Amino acid sequence: MIQKLVKAISEKKAPVVVGLDPMLDYIPAAIKADAFQKYGETLEGAAEAVFVFNKEIVDAASDLIPAVKPQIAMYEQFGVPGLQAYKKTVDYCQEKGLVVIADIKRGDIGSTSGAYAAGHLGAVKVGGNTFAPFDADMATVNPYLGSDGVNPFLEVCKTCDKGIFVLVKTSNPSSGEFQDRSFGDVTLYEAVADRVNAWGSDLMEGEYSNVGAVVGATYPEMGRELRARMPHAYILVPGYGAQGGTGKDLAGFFHKDGLGAIVNSSRGIIAAWKQDKYKEFGEAKFGEASRKAVQDMLDDIRAAVY
Amino acid sequence: MIQKLVKAISEKKAPVVVGLDPMLDYIPAAIKADAFQKYGETLEGAAEAVFVFNKEIVDAASDLIPAVKPQIAMYEQFGVPGLQAYKKTVDYCQEKGLVVIADIKRGDIGSTSGAYAAGHLGAVKVGGNTFAPFDADMATVNPYLGSDGVNPFLEVCKTCDKGIFVLVKTSNPSSGEFQDRSFGDVTLYEAVADRVNAWGSDLMEGEYSNVGAVVGATYPEMGRELRARMPHAYILVPGYGAQGGTGKDLAGFFHKDGLGAIVNSSRGIIAAWKQDKYKEFGEAKFGEASRKAVQDMLDDIRAAVY
Numbered sequence: 001m002i003q004k005l006v007k008a009i010s011e012k013k014a015p016v017v018v019g020l021d022p023m024l025d026y027i028p029a030a031i032k033a034d035a036f037q038k039y040g041e042t043l044e045g046a047a048e049a050v051f052v053f054n055k056e057i058v059d060a061a062s063d064l065i066p067a068v069k070p071q072i073a074m075y076e077q078f079g080v081p082g083l084q085a086y087k088k089t090v091d092y093c094q095e096k097g098l099v100v101i102a103d104i105k106r107g108d109i110g111s112t113s114g115a116y117a118a119g120h121l122g123a124v125k126v127g128g129n130t131f132a133p134f135d136a137d138m139a140t141v142n143p144y145l146g147s148d149g150v151n152p153f154l155e156v157c158k159t160c161d162k163g164i165f166v167l168v169k170t171s172n173p174s175s176g177e178f179q180d181r182s183f184g185d186v187t188l189y190e191a192v193a194d195r196v197n198a199w200g201s202d203l204m205e206g207e208y209s210n211v212g213a214v215v216g217a218t219y220p221e222m223g224r225e226l227r228a229r230m231p232h233a234y235i236l237v238p239g240y241g242a243q244g245g246t247g248k249d250l251a252g253f254f255h256k257d258g259l260g261a262i263v264n265s266s267r268g269i270i271a272a273w274k275q276d277k278y279k280e281f282g283e284a285k286f287g288e289a290s291r292k293a294v295q296d297m298l299d300d301i302r303a304a305v306y
Numbered sequence: 307m308i309q310k311l312v313k314a315i316s317e318k319k320a321p322v323v324v325g326l327d328p329m330l331d332y333i334p335a336a337i338k339a340d341a342f343q344k345y346g347e348t349l350e351g352a353a354e355a356v357f358v359f360n361k362e363i364v365d366a367a368s369d370l371i372p373a374v375k376p377q378i379a380m381y382e383q384f385g386v387p388g389l390q391a392y393k394k395t396v397d398y399c400q401e402k403g404l405v406v407i408a409d410i411k412r413g414d415i416g417s418t419s420g421a422y423a424a425g426h427l428g429a430v431k432v433g434g435n436t437f438a439p440f441d442a443d444m445a446t447v448n449p450y451l452g453s454d455g456v457n458p459f460l461e462v463c464k465t466c467d468k469g470i471f472v473l474v475k476t477s478n479p480s481s482g483e484f485q486d487r488s489f490g491d492v493t494l495y496e497a498v499a500d501r502v503n504a505w506g507s508d509l510m511e512g513e514y515s516n517v518g519a520v521v522g523a524t525y526p527e528m529g530r531e532l533r534a535r536m537p538h539a540y541i542l543v544p545g546y547g548a549q550g551g552t553g554k555d556l557a558g559f560f561h562k563d564g565l566g567a568i569v570n571s572s573r574g575i576i577a578a579w580k581q582d583k584y585k586e587f588g589e590a591k592f593g594e595a596s597r598k599a600v601q602d603m604l605d606d607i608r609a610a611v612y
Contacts, residue, residue, distance in 0.1 A: 024432070036432075041435045042432060042437070043437050045433070071414075071418055071421075073412070073414060073418045076426070076439075077421040077424045077430050078430060078432075078437075079440060080386060080389050080439075082439070084386050087385065087386055105414055106411070107411065107448065108411055112327070112377055113379070115380050116382060119382045119383035119388070124349075124352070124384060126330070126347050126349060126351060127338070127342055127351070128347055129347045129348065131348070131349050131385070133349060133382075133383065133385025134385060142413065143450070144448055144450045144476075144484065145476050145478055145481055146478070148478050149478065170415065170451050172415040172451055172455065173454055174454040174455070175451055177501070178449065178450065178494060178497060181489045181497065182490070183488060188484060188494065191484060191487065195483070238415075
């Protein structure tokens with residue numbers, strides 16, 4: 001799977017991923033009105049609005065980008081109907097040829113991680129049939145429980161040609177509370193990075209492993225260090241844009257050939273129409289505003305990376 | 307919320323919680339056949355079998371126990387229909403008067419944790435309406451991202467009278483890979499325990515906080531240490547039974563008055579009918595086998611704790 005992503009990044013010269021993390025506040029009033037007309041002001045109505053909103057952004061920007069990253073929490077907040085919208089979003093993005101990185105941050109004891117891995121990336125058997133319930137291409141994984149919480153994901157990566165990104169150094173302000181503390185020789189995030197190398201060693205595809213890492217754009221020095229520490233791990237970089245990271249912070253996350261990292265922006269793209277910078281588009285042309293925001297992000301990142 | 311749980315534990319003399327973590331293998335053939343007859347060998351069929359199975363176990367054992375702990379991964383593996391069965395299970399257990407501890411182990415950056423907290427414990431607004439999508443009573447939370455990944459859960463605990471259990475020392479074999487490593491003065495799990503105290507200090511109800519901790523039965527020495535280190539945190543103890551923990555390992559997780567911890571068993575209860583020990587019940591009376599397994603677990607734990 002990682003080579004499918006690398007190829008799409010190279011072809012489009014676009015080491016970026018759009019985070020499809022819709023809040024109702026980001027969705028133009030007309031879309032919500034239509035959805036509420038059909039389904040009422042209900043969870044089903046919210047889910048419909050979310051999917052229609054996603055679809056227009058994907059339609060507007062899919063030729064520019066290799067991948068999307070739906071944050072499942074933003075769907076889970078609307079319960080079962082929200083998760084239906086999540087599944088429709090995954091399917092629609094794959095139909096458009098995009099790699100779908102499920103931002104699920106799951107991680108549990110072995111048997112439980114096995115169920116998450118099957119549900120989100122792999123398949124389950126029901127009687128004589130096999131189903132791939134959510135069937136994303138890649139997923140984010142939380143390492144707090146150690147190897148036996150990650151192994152079932154590795155197994156699914158092998159058997160189903162999928163990939164994961166393990167949380168190493170997250171983008172949020174308090175990520176250092178535990179992650180930056182030192183075990184003497186290494187910090188926690190470095191210890192996790194070393195495990196990422198080990199977990200990924202059996203899952204190499206060309207230069208890169210199907211086991212990548214999450215490292216926040218908001219910590220550029222650590223990004224540079226972790227780039228060197230995990231030479232074969234693709235780095236998924238959240239925190240660009242609305243969370244504060246900028247293009248010039250990003251060079252260190254990449255190898256010299258411009259590969260090795262993919263930078264996410266969520267709010268900065270999908271809610272672009274709400275920014276002064278893009279107000280010319282107006283609410284009705286929010287998809288075009290998102291497209292322009294992707295182009296601006298590409299300019300910023302290409303200047304820093306290539 | 308924690309006092310509701312403590313009261314139910316005290317009244318039933320039952321510091322135990324049944325983990326509703328159904329695998330299709332645990333479900334008697336007759337239930338699967340019925341469900342597949344109605345819905346085919348589909349995700350919907352699997353979800354129906356799971357719910358019918360859960361319901362019979364809850365009907366058989368609800369008078370003995372204060373709480374259940376559905377592991378959401380076991381539902382998520384069946385996609386959207388599985389999550390419908392999860393929601394039906396939560397609702398049914400609450401109708402039967404049980405406290406529902408959602409084993410979701412979520413944790414993310416602030417805004418995202420906010421969405422998880424709203425979806426699983428709190429409420430979301432859609433237009434002029436408010437919905438509580440999954441509406442469990444308590445939930446497990448992963449601390450890897452630090453305080454700003456936990457704060458939104460604390461906020462929901464305050465506004466909606468809910469509770470959380472933060473992963474401190476998990477029950478799985480490789481939990482020590484990161485959790486046991488030392489930052490010099492404290493291990494990672496101790497550092498998290500200290501934050502549990504801080505996070506819980508504003509959420510006290512009587513002797514206990516609505517911020518509890520997960521500590522595995524498989525690590526009794528650490529359980530004893532963590533009991534002392536977090537005097538006001540209720541400890542949710544997985545790993546009893548099938549994972550290897552026994553009653554005599556458990557005394558140290560409790561205060562001297564027999565309160566302070568609640569021990570989970572999943573497979574050992576819900577798949578009791580598959581054990582030699584309970585084969586007298588046969589497949590048809592699997593609910594009674596589960597009831598007997600709860601009684602045996604209560605005997606074991608009461609002998610160790612009271």
